[in-house]
Amino acid sequence: MPVDDLSDSLWAYALDRYARPGVEAECLRLQDDHGWDVCELLWVAWLSERHLRPDPAADQALAAARRWQQEMTVPLRSRRRALKAEVSRHHRLEPLRQTLKQAELQAEREMLARLAALPALDATTAAALEQALDSCRMLREVPSEDYPPLRRLLARWIIDAPDAEPKPTC
Numbered sequence: 001m002p003v004d005d006l007s008d009s010l011w012a013y014a015l016d017r018y019a020r021p022g023v024e025a026e027c028l029r030l031q032d033d034h035g036w037d038v039c040e041l042l043w044v045a046w047l048s049e050r051h052l053r054p055d056p057a058a059d060q061a062l063a064a065a066r067r068w069q070q071e072m073t074v075p076l077r078s079r080r081r082a083l084k085a086e087v088s089r090h091h092r093l094e095p096l097r098q099t100l101k102q103a104e105l106q107a108e109r110e111m112l113a114r115l116a117a118l119p120a121l122d123a124t125t126a127a128a129l130e131q132a133l134d135s136c137r138m139l140r141e142v143p144s145e146d147y148p149p150l151r152r153l154l155a156r157w158i159i160d161a162p163d164a165e166p167k168p169t170c
Helices: 005-016 024-034 038-049 056-089 090-116 128-139 147-157
Strands: 052-053 120-122
Touching: 005 024, 005 038, 005 090, 005 120, 024 038, 024 056, 024 120, 024 147, 038 090, 052 056, 056 090, 120 147, 128 147
Parallel strands: none
Antiparallel strands: 052 120
């Protein structure tokens, strides 16, 4: 599959999974309280559903993607969040806040495109949820307090997880 198709596929996956009820709060908690990058978690879940895992040999490319996230997305997020309090006092700033929100979203889309372009290997386990958790452990240490919210979020995203949300029927 061409890189642009992979990028579009991961973007569509991310939009779908993030829009699920209650997921936004779980993502923000993992991001803000535990330091997880939501784009990386979406990528891991997306790979796992395709019976793939990140290639550990691509650590330099992953480091470059992470630099993008730290240098572009995180500052935009910080500015947008800081502006939220200002908007309550100065409503005229809302268009600026919305512009920052769109820029942050575009930076996240670029991050997902960079992640989608990274090499992947065949999964080491048949269960997508377990593969996703193994991939998270490969990407970084998973402290014991991170495991329950991480597993809960991934289970809500991954189709074949025993406690995943059911797919709508026709």
